[in-house]
Each structure stands twice: as C-alpha cells, then as structure tokens.
Amino acid sequence: MSSFVVALDVGGTSMKGGLVTRSGEIVRTDRRATPRDRGPAAVIATIRSFIDDLAAAGGGPPEGVGLAVPGLVTAEAALYSANIGWRDVPATDLVPLDVPVMLGHDVRTGGLAESVLGAGRELSDFLFLPIGTGIAGATILQGEPYGGSAGWGGEIGHIPVFPEGEPCACGQIGCLETYASASAVARRYSTRAAASSPAAPGSPVAASVTASAAASVTAERVAALTVSGDPLATEIWGEAVEALSLALASYTLLLDPSAIVLGGGLAEAGTVLSAPLAERLQKRLAFRQAPPLRQAALGMSAGMLGAALLGWRAAGFADAGTTWSLDVLKSPRVA
Amino acid sequence: MSSFVVALDVGGTSMKGGLVTRSGEIVRTDRRATPRDRGPAAVIATIRSFIDDLAAAGGGPPEGVGLAVPGLVTAEAALYSANIGWRDVPATDLVPLDVPVMLGHDVRTGGLAESVLGAGRELSDFLFLPIGTGIAGATILQGEPYGGSAGWGGEIGHIPVFPEGEPCACGQIGCLETYASASAVARRYSTRAAASSPAAPGSPVAASVTASAAASVTAERVAALTVSGDPLATEIWGEAVEALSLALASYTLLLDPSAIVLGGGLAEAGTVLSAPLAERLQKRLAFRQAPPLRQAALGMSAGMLGAALLGWRAAGFADAGTTWSLDVLKSPRVA
Structure with missing residues (x-):
C-alpha cells in the first residue's frame, strides 16, 4: 500500500x-x-x-x-x-x-x-468545544491550537459560571462541567427524579419516569424528554444551556472567536441544544453579536x-x- | 535633536x-x-x-x-x-x-x-489588566497583544461574574466592571452609604462617613477606609475583589497566563487589592496554581x-x- x-x-x-x-x-x-x-x-x-x-x-x-x-x-x-x-x-x-x-x-x-479538515476549515480563530463526560475546549488561533503559557489552557469546563452554585468534583464551586457535561445532565436528572418520586406522587416527573428508570438515564434521554416536554428534563436541560451560555459569553468577550464549534455527545443532540444556546448566548451579549455556533464535523x-x-x-x-x-x-x- | x-x-x-x-x-x-x-x-x-x-x-x-x-x-x-x-x-x-x-x-x-518595556518584559504570555473608570484587558501572546478574530477581544470587564447580579450600563447582568472598576467601587459605596444614613442611625457606616461625604467618595478613599476597618468599605471592596477573582479564575483556566499584570488606578491601591485578590483567586482554582499578580510598571x-x-x-x-x-x-x- x-x-x-x-x-x-x-x-x-x-x-x-x-x-x-x-x-x-x-x-x-x-x-x-x-x-x-x-x-x-x-x-x-x-x-x-x-x-x-x-x-x-x-x-x-x-x-x-x-x-x-x-x-x-x-x-x-x-x-x-x-x-x-x-x-x-x-x-x-x-x-x-x-x-x-x-x-x-x-x-x-x-x-x-x-x-484543518473539519468544521473550522475556512476559519482562522475559533473555539472547539467537545461536550462529553467532561468539558474541555481547544482555542484555535490562526488555525493552530493554543494551550497557554505552560499547556494548561482550555479548561473551560471549570470556569465558575455559578459562583454560589453546586460543588464540582474538581473541588471548585459552580463549574460549567458540573451543570453541562453529558454526565452532569444525566446525573442531575437522575438525582432529582429519584428525590421527587415516589415520595412526591404529585410531581409531574413521577408521571413520566420512575426513580429506577431515572437512575440509568443518559444525557441523550434527557434531551429527548426535553423535546417531549417533560418538566424536570426541561429544567435540567435549561440549566445546562444557561451554564454553557455564560461560559461561552465569557469566552466570546475575552477572545472574540469567529465561531464556536460544538462537538462531543451533547452536541449530537442537535437543535435541542444549539437553538436555545444561540438564543441565550446572544441574550448574555448586549453590545456585540454572538459568534455563530457550528456542529463539529x-x-x-x-x-x-x-x-x-x-x-x-x-x-x-x-x-x-x-x-x-x-x-x-x-x-x-x-x- | x-x-x-x-x-x-x-x-x-x-x-x-x-x-x-x-x-x-x-x-x-x-x-x-x-x-x-x-x-x-x-x-x-x-x-x-x-x-x-x-x-x-x-x-x-x-x-x-x-x-x-x-x-x-x-x-x-x-x-x-x-x-x-x-x-x-x-x-x-x-x-x-x-x-x-x-x-x-x-x-x-x-x-x-x-x-516590551514594563512588567511583562521577560514574560511571553500574560494578561495586562488596567482597572480604571472601566475595565478592559490585553491578552499578550508571545509578547504581542491579541485582539481576537475581528478585534473585539479583551472585554474582560463585561464577562458575567455574577449571572444573577446587578445590571451593568452595557445592558448585561453581573459584569465584572459593574463591581470592580474604580468608578463602580466609588458608586456602590456612595449609594449604600447614602441609603444607610442618616435614616439608619444604628449603621456603623453612619458613624464614619456622612451621606453627603459618601456622595463624592473615590475608589482610593474606599480602599483607605477598607484598610482602616470601615465595615461598608470592607464589604464593597470585598465584592470587587471577589468579582475580580472570578473573572481572573476564568481567564486563567482558559488561557493559562504566566502572570497577570494589574494596572490602572485601582491597582495603585497596592496590597489592599493584590493580597486578598491573590488569595481569593487561588481559592477559586482548586486544581492548579494561580498565576502571580504583578503591578504594571x-x-x-x-x-x-x-x-x-x-x-x-x-x-x-x-x-x-x-x-x-x-x-x-x-x-x-x-x-
């Protein structure tokens, strides 16, 4: 060959x-x-x-x-x-x-x-943000990844989006990752579903998902439940989107990327993620246009x-x- | 010549x-x-x-x-x-x-x-952050300022540090600048001092600063009052420091600077700013060391x-x- x-x-x-x-x-x-x-x-x-x-x-x-x-x-x-x-x-x-x-x-x-090959082919300066079990980003400057002065950059998953928020496994408070990674979405949904059922039979969640089913839920399932109007899924998904919009607003204001390329499992949810995220990101940016969101290729x-x-x-x-x-x-x- | x-x-x-x-x-x-x-x-x-x-x-x-x-x-x-x-x-x-x-x-x-000439002389990648009437930063990469894909970068003064916080003049919510610029520190102190005096004679603020004096306070004066233990000044200054620590934690996690060079009027307050800021920044960074803070030259x-x-x-x-x-x-x- x-x-x-x-x-x-x-x-x-x-x-x-x-x-x-x-x-x-x-x-x-x-x-x-x-x-x-x-x-x-x-x-x-x-x-x-x-x-x-x-x-x-x-x-x-x-x-x-x-x-x-x-x-x-x-x-x-x-x-x-x-x-x-x-x-x-x-x-x-x-x-x-x-x-x-x-x-x-x-x-x-x-x-x-x-x-070089994918969604950033004709872009020069952008953020590549894969959202999976964890969240880390690649800052692309003039076509090449930039890792910081010593190689520790890109830790967007741990920027404090809710400074009085939930503790993250990393030891910090209110990190993006603890709200918006695929595992966080699944974990937060399961925890709240279990807490609200069956002890709280009046809860709308109890009607759609039992506590045992919730324990094995995936982020993909939470996305699907959000589309179908499940109130708890909508709330958890909304919090993930809000956390992402805050982190991406900060990134945009600091680094003015030409686009944000979303990858990883959560991005494959498609418009259930990208549509509200684009809207909330623009809401967080009063005096400038939000960069376009693209799906990784x-x-x-x-x-x-x-x-x-x-x-x-x-x-x-x-x-x-x-x-x-x-x-x-x-x-x-x-x- | x-x-x-x-x-x-x-x-x-x-x-x-x-x-x-x-x-x-x-x-x-x-x-x-x-x-x-x-x-x-x-x-x-x-x-x-x-x-x-x-x-x-x-x-x-x-x-x-x-x-x-x-x-x-x-x-x-x-x-x-x-x-x-x-x-x-x-x-x-x-x-x-x-x-x-x-x-x-x-x-x-x-x-x-x-x-080239000042506090970053032997540094390659750092943040220059002048804190004055407003707050904007210069991201220095390999010795040169980087302004983003279209020149709109560096707006660290408008990243949302408190997402449910106070409205900023820019139209956004909870911007760093609305808590930590020199004018914000002066404005927030004056507003709260006026609100608590003389209608609230039991307030500790009323004892040290009258409402009319507070109306013309400067950030420099709030710094001095903080050093002397004035409770309201300590609170306002602490909120400015907390806002800065959140913004600088985000910057550090994203861009891993070798140092943060503080400039502008507020930085001239010296250790009353830099000492608590260094401490709070490190507290917001659980898994990495905070970059050193330097005074601009x-x-x-x-x-x-x-x-x-x-x-x-x-x-x-x-x-x-x-x-x-x-x-x-x-x-x-x-x-």
Whole structure:
C-alpha cells in the first residue's frame, strides 16, 4: 500500500487507532481498551503493541506516528496526566519504531483536526468545544491550537459560571462541567427524579419516569424528554444551556472567536441544544453579536485524525491535510 | 535633536502625547483635552494639530507616528469607536505629516508597552489588566497583544461574574466592571452609604462617613477606609475583589497566563487589592496554581509608550524597545 502514518488517540477509556495515507485516506481504524486500572506502565505497553500491530497491518514501517494524549504534553513527551497516572514519558517510550513521532494534547489535537479538515476549515480563530463526560475546549488561533503559557489552557469546563452554585468534583464551586457535561445532565436528572418520586406522587416527573428508570438515564434521554416536554428534563436541560451560555459569553468577550464549534455527545443532540444556546448566548451579549455556533464535523474521529496530521507533520509534511479531500469526512469513522 | 517619533494616546477625556527617540528617551510629553462633546471631526482636528505641534517641538519631521485609539482599529485605520463617535478614519486623516504611521487599540497598545518595556518584559504570555473608570484587558501572546478574530477581544470587564447580579450600563447582568472598576467601587459605596444614613442611625457606616461625604467618595478613599476597618468599605471592596477573582479564575483556566499584570488606578491601591485578590483567586482554582499578580510598571504612560513603539515599528524598526534601557521607567511620566 501507499505510505502511511499511524495515528493514535489515547483516551481514558479506550484508544482509537488508524492508518492514514499522505492524501488523507483512512485505510484502517481500530480500537483498544485503555488499561488505566492496571497503571501507567500497562497503558504504555498497550500503546506500544497497538502501534506495532497497526504498523504491521499497514505492511511496513509508517512514515511517522502521531499521538493525542491527555494532560500536559509537548511534541516530544507526555509530561503529566492525572487521568492515566504517568509522568515524563518521552515519545520514544510510547513508540516502538524508529520513525518520527509527534505528540499532542487530546482535545487540542481534535481541535487541530476540526481546524484543518473539519468544521473550522475556512476559519482562522475559533473555539472547539467537545461536550462529553467532561468539558474541555481547544482555542484555535490562526488555525493552530493554543494551550497557554505552560499547556494548561482550555479548561473551560471549570470556569465558575455559578459562583454560589453546586460543588464540582474538581473541588471548585459552580463549574460549567458540573451543570453541562453529558454526565452532569444525566446525573442531575437522575438525582432529582429519584428525590421527587415516589415520595412526591404529585410531581409531574413521577408521571413520566420512575426513580429506577431515572437512575440509568443518559444525557441523550434527557434531551429527548426535553423535546417531549417533560418538566424536570426541561429544567435540567435549561440549566445546562444557561451554564454553557455564560461560559461561552465569557469566552466570546475575552477572545472574540469567529465561531464556536460544538462537538462531543451533547452536541449530537442537535437543535435541542444549539437553538436555545444561540438564543441565550446572544441574550448574555448586549453590545456585540454572538459568534455563530457550528456542529463539529469529525465526530469521535477528530482526535485520531488530528493525530494523523501530527504524524505527517513529524514526517516533514507541515501542510498535511490542507489538500485532503473533504471526502475524508465521509470516511468510515472510528467504530 | 536626534531622530524621534510622535506618540499619541487618544483617550475619551484626554490625549497624552510624547516625543520618543530611537533609544527610548522621552524628550517631551504633553496632554490635551479630547473634545469628544464637539463630535468626531473636532477630535480628529485636535489630534492633527497636537501631532503638528509635537513634531514642531521636536524640531523637524518625525521618523514615524504611533497612535493608540479606542474601539475597533487596524494598523491603518480607526474603524469604529462608540466613545469618540468616529467610523472608518484612515490613519492619513489623523496625521498631517507624510511619514509612516501605525495605529493600535488603546488597551492593547498599553499592553504592548508593558510587554516590551514594563512588567511583562521577560514574560511571553500574560494578561495586562488596567482597572480604571472601566475595565478592559490585553491578552499578550508571545509578547504581542491579541485582539481576537475581528478585534473585539479583551472585554474582560463585561464577562458575567455574577449571572444573577446587578445590571451593568452595557445592558448585561453581573459584569465584572459593574463591581470592580474604580468608578463602580466609588458608586456602590456612595449609594449604600447614602441609603444607610442618616435614616439608619444604628449603621456603623453612619458613624464614619456622612451621606453627603459618601456622595463624592473615590475608589482610593474606599480602599483607605477598607484598610482602616470601615465595615461598608470592607464589604464593597470585598465584592470587587471577589468579582475580580472570578473573572481572573476564568481567564486563567482558559488561557493559562504566566502572570497577570494589574494596572490602572485601582491597582495603585497596592496590597489592599493584590493580597486578598491573590488569595481569593487561588481559592477559586482548586486544581492548579494561580498565576502571580504583578503591578504594571508604566502607569498612565503605558499607552503613549506603546504608541511610541508603534511609531518606531512604522518607521521600520520592528525590534523597537527591546534595547531600550529600563531607565525608561524612571523617565518623567505623562502629567
């Protein structure tokens, strides 16, 4: 086959891998569990064998390897991740092959992919905001992700939107994430549904969802219940939207992005999120227009595709992706 | 005399002008009122004659002219200012001389001066936050001010720190500026002091400040009263500090600055501001260290000095300022 890079998106739960050619063809995708509970050495060993297996499947050594990893990261090393538990892991420890390697921060690497290949293709300065189990953003400036003076930027999920609000797992008060992540929406709905049923039979919630069903609710379900007019879902969803509008108002006033690209599970709810969010964001911005909201284009593949761009950059092709066909968006997504 | 540039910092109330040599010597400073109430044409005419007079005082044509102006601005034109009322004024309309000209945004030009010459001299990525009648910030990235995708960034004074809080003059709710600008501190103190005296003779405020004295209080006075233990001043000052800590927590989480450089009148209050602010900012940041707070170095001259840097850049010296002696900080400040 033609020359390729190995691309790996290392998440806390699973790793998404792929082989991507110079012209952007995704010739293979695969996924493995991240053995986080067995410690950082096991995660590193899994990364190494996954890369080896992908390279073998490609039929020869890759031109380069790109990896998206969580935490604090430089192009040459994974410096720290509370999630995975590693410290100061050089790229050469992660990659068992003697080929050029480039690392990137997971969310910012997804943002790079949206910038070069996805919803930000013709944008210069924007926010990429994936909303999933947690919330972190990638600030894209002149087409490239910006991580701050030391790489700790983008923590929009922990800005204090309600300063007297609910405690967040991070130890702070009223963080965006504790109201608006997919898991927060599910958790807050379940907690309140359980509290109001069956002890409070007059509650409108008790009529639609029992406490036991509520315990296993998903954010997707809360979105659907909101559309169908369920009062508790409408309230919880509304609070998530309000929290997002406050955080995005702050971001907009500080950084004047040309657009906000929403990704992750919650964004896939579509207009039940984007319509009220656009309205409330504009309400919070009295003297300027709100930037347009866009849906991310690359879905769960953003991190892997960004890692492919890093792999090609490591191999010496700084312009990787710019000539790739938009058909890349129609390529098979990571399963 | 040696070659020089004309530097002008155009504010809503007054204009600060200066002549600055290639080596950073400030050979002359001057100030004129901004005739804002007579409309934009009068302001433009005043700018032109001020530049003419400064150039004549320098004994010949300057090498370049730099101007710091409010609103939306490019290097070549003042596009819009609600404050002054102009639209699409090309630099050549502002400068009556046939010399190179460069314009900059007022706050960001002050930030450029702090970056190149002042408190940010050895910093790369930081926030310059002057706190005066209003609050706006300059995001400095890799030593240069960043204004957003279209130049509307830096509006940290209007991020919603208390989403259910007090209305701001801008039309939004709970903006930082409406709690923490110098004028807000003075206004909030006066309003509450008047409300509690003399109708409420038991109030501790009534004992220290009469309603009529409170009506003309300044932020400086509220700071002094806070130091002396006045309960109302302590409360108002504390709310300003809390609002600032929330805004700076959001900024830090988003942009991970290496430092926050506080300027403007309120920062000159010194440790009565910086000590509780550093403490509250750290309290709002559970999982990361707060960036250090620094006092700005250039005071009210920052805008004029930044304009001088722009003037020298216009004249072809992109590295202007980098070799200037730190003695520039001991130069006479704009009166």
